[in-house]
Amino acid sequence: MPGSSAPQDTPTRPRPSGLVLVACSGGADSLALAAATAFVGARLGWQVGLVTVDHGLQAGSGQRAEQVAAWARERGLDPVEVVAVTVGTSGGPEAAARDARYAALADAARRHSAAAVLLGHTRDDQAETVLLALARGSGPRGLSGMPVHRDQAGVRFSRPFLDLPRADCRAACAAQGLTPWDDPHNTDPAYARSRVRAEALPALVATLGEGVVANLARTAGLLAQDTAYLDELAAAALGRCRTGSGLAVSALRELPAALRTRALHEWAAGLGAPRTALAHRHVETLDALVTAWRGQGPAYLPGGITVTRTADILTPAHPAAAAASGRDHPTESGAVSGKVLES
Template sequence: MGGVSATIAATLVRMLDPAVADVRRAVREALAPFADSGARILIALSGGADSLALASAAAHEAPKVGLEPITVTIDHGLQDGSAEIAERAADLARGFGIRTARIERVEVGSAGGPEAAARDARYAALRRVASEEDAVAVLVGHTLDDQAETVLLGLARGSGSASLSGMSPHSLDGLGLAWIRPMLGLRRETTAAFCAAEGLEPWQDPHNSDERFSRVRVRERVLPVLESELGPGIAEALWRTAEQLREDDEAFADMIDETIEDIVEHAEAGIAVSVPALHANPTALRHRIIRHVVESEFGVSLTRLQTLEIARLVTDWKGQGPLDLPGFQASRRGNLVIFTASAQEITQST
């Protein structure tokens, strides 16, 4: 009897659609660090093909390793019928066997443009729900195609290797919440095939074809031209580039962590960095330390030009005055570069 059961099981494995197998395997590997903890994991579910495949695979894999999957669908309220779309996604999650399928309505502001404002509202809601549900991790459905688009957008901004390294498959935020992207190594066509194999009908977000958005233009215009002119495999090449640069960034981050405690000290309304110590470091590490200090202290991502101007206070100082930059000021005082919050920032924080 046992032999018959084993034969049936083997046959079912052979019959499993390759796309379903690929997505489930990716999710299973991503969940492995949390296995047998009894923890809750939160899945961001929009109702599109990527997030549906993710939620379905997580519903299948998480209970096997003692984890409880829950979903949250963010209703941005930007389209007619958004409440119904969100409810349909939650119903699908319940159909997967997920008991807790939440819907969160958010207010989208205007800071940074519509894409950035919607993203900020969405991630704030995900963090809030994760806290309310005591989730240890948030799973999001970004794919290899999303990663390729992110790398190209970073290249266009000229914002350095941090942007070109793209999204991390696994990261921790300041609150210790894990952000996991199990499908970064899978193509978008795989999640579409998963849904087809499982009989799921994904929601087609009209914003995903709205060429007012830069990411859509990259997807619909830029990548197809690159594929046509340079040959197939561009998305995979961009993904590999991101992987390699992320390894480099992680190595630099370790070096910065080892260095920064010895060269940084607190200053009034800001922070100070030793000029001799900065000068002694290689140029690449010096620039990364400057960017790290500014990002950590003021939440500002420096451009290449801004980084170089601050570095001149170290390497080419001829008595020049303070640099007024967004949210903060950088100045040279003796053997220190002083970073202080701008007067406006100080006023807003008091």
């Protein structure tokens, strides 16, 4: 882009002449990313495309999405798509919109055989994510925030601006004469992230100084490294604990808690428990079958899965098996191991 002052760092490193798709809402962050990727891509021989998702949650959302697409076509991006999605209700409005958006982006990437989908999250977004995770009592995985790269549903998602402040993206748009769209949802106090953005994080900055945003993001990066290493150790440990379709309690009991709970979490996800619904309380109840065994009943996991302990083995049962045996288990009530916990 002539006169572009957008960051010149390479957004990602797909194969030469590969296609990268930019996810662009029209906001300052993703608009700056699209402009920067077009500028860099032209010099590195990439094909650069753009996908904008219409969530249909606001009046005129379809028209705004078409405006973003028209801008991208004018800049020579190809392919350019507007994808309309239906947002469900699972997990609340923010999570449902995010799930619908990522599914649409992944589908577009697969259809076009894209090397990567680029996302416009910034250092400020990372700091907000860490604060939200801290408030929700998340463990190290939640406090690790968003990764720079993640392979999901067979697609590589990358966040090249994750170490840049949000203000740089606005400055880049202003320097290039680009007019970003400010999503009113980003300032709606009904949403937790909006409240963190408008109130909590500014209060921390006012109290502790400007460096708090970078420090929160840095903390996420350090925790991500530790978590990745522990996850590798836990995956190897899980393999040693497997016995048929179950897990050997004696082998699990020998593991340090940090590895044992990670192994149980991964095992539960492998059984089919949705990761977005698999909470600490589920893993805690599985762990109790190993470390606090008093003959208690089964652990109930998301997706209608039950896990029982018989002698030295944790054995899973799926919904179909439970139905065939006539068992009734409260998969949505939050009941685990015979007691009800608040979700």
